[in-house]
Amino acid sequence: MSPTLDIPTLTTERLVLRAPEERDFDAVAQFYSEPRSEGFGGVISRDQAWRWFASNLGHFALRGYGFWTVETKGGDGVGMVGLWAPEGWPEPEIGWFVHSTGIEGKGYAREAAEAMRAHAYGPLGMSTLISLIVHGNDRSAGLATRLGAWYERDWTSSGGQVTRVFRHPSPEDLAR
Numbered sequence: 001m002s003p004t005l006d007i008p009t010l011t012t013e014r015l016v017l018r019a020p021e022e023r024d025f026d027a028v029a030q031f032y033s034e035p036r037s038e039g040f041g042g043v044i045s046r047d048q049a050w051r052w053f054a055s056n057l058g059h060f061a062l063r064g065y066g067f068w069t070v071e072t073k074g075g076d077g078v079g080m081v082g083l084w085a086p087e088g089w090p091e092p093e094i095g096w097f098v099h100s101t102g103i104e105g106k107g108y109a110r111e112a113a114e115a116m117r118a119h120a121y122g123p124l125g126m127s128t129l130i131s132l133i134v135h136g137n138d139r140s141a142g143l144a145t146r147l148g149a150w151y152e153r154d155w156t157s158s159g160g161q162v163t164r165v166f167r168h169p170s171p172e173d174l175a176r
Contacts, residue, residue, distance in 0.1 A: 005060050008123075010068065012115045015108060017068040017081060019060075024069045025053050027077050031099035039137035040097045059084065065124060067095070070112045078103055081112040083120055083129075088158050094120065094129045094168065096143070109143055117147070121171040129168040134161070141166065148174070 007019035031037055032049040044052070059066035067082030079098040085091065094116055096109045120126040131149060133140045141151075141164065149166040156162050 005057065007060055007066075007068070008119075010115050010119055011073075012111050014072060015070055015078065015112055015115070016073055017070050017112055017115060020053065020056060020067065020069045020080070024077070025050065027099045028053050028080070031079075031097065037097075039134055039140050040095070056082075059086065065120070068112075068116070070108065072108075076100070076103075078108045078112070081109070081116050083116065083124070083126075089132075090130065090155055090165070092120065092126055092129055093132050095131060096140070104139070110146060113143065113147055117168060121174070127170060131166040131168065132163040133166055134163050144168075 005019065009019070010017040029046045029049040032041075032044045032052070033046070035043060037043055041052070056066045063083075063085060065083040067080040067084065070078040070081050072078060077100050079096065079100065081096040082094070084093045084095055094113060096113050096116075098104055098109055117129060120129055130152070131140070131144045132155065133144060144166040147168065149168045152165045152167040154162050155165050
């Protein structure tokens with residue numbers, strides 16, 4: 001069953017960013033069962049992964065944005081990219097994860113993140129974005145840097161996790 005939320009579909013040259021559907025959950029649960037999920041909250045059980053997956057749809061309902069499913073135009077699953085600003089977050093965040101193994105290094109995460117940032121700064125009217133990246137997640141830090149973001153400071157969540165704040169260029173900076 002598809003969610004009944006009004007979540008727009010975004011497209012790029014190679015990708016489709018669409019509303020998450022229940023059929024996407026197995027890939028998300030698999031991602032969260034592996035150590036490579038450490039950069040996105042860490043290993044959690046399947047039922048905890050379901051709670052994150054479902055809360056993402058609630059985030060869409062409450063904030064008007066969340067994490068979109070990313071797939072190639074051929075229908076192959078890539079991962080998720082989105083905007084996140086739950087209670088307690090310092091400001092809206094753009095985040096990403098690739099859940100399909102063997103797909104890293106093809107530029108999909110960057111392509112999806114650029115489309116998401118354009119959506120945030122365009123239709124959503126946001127003027128600032130950050131990415132919260134845990135220490136040691138060098139691949140995500142590298143992607144943030146390639147997107148033009150820079151390390152600004154460390155931030156400690158209410159749960160005590162210290163993450164690095166990467167500041168993305170503003171819409172005005174990108175227009176220059």
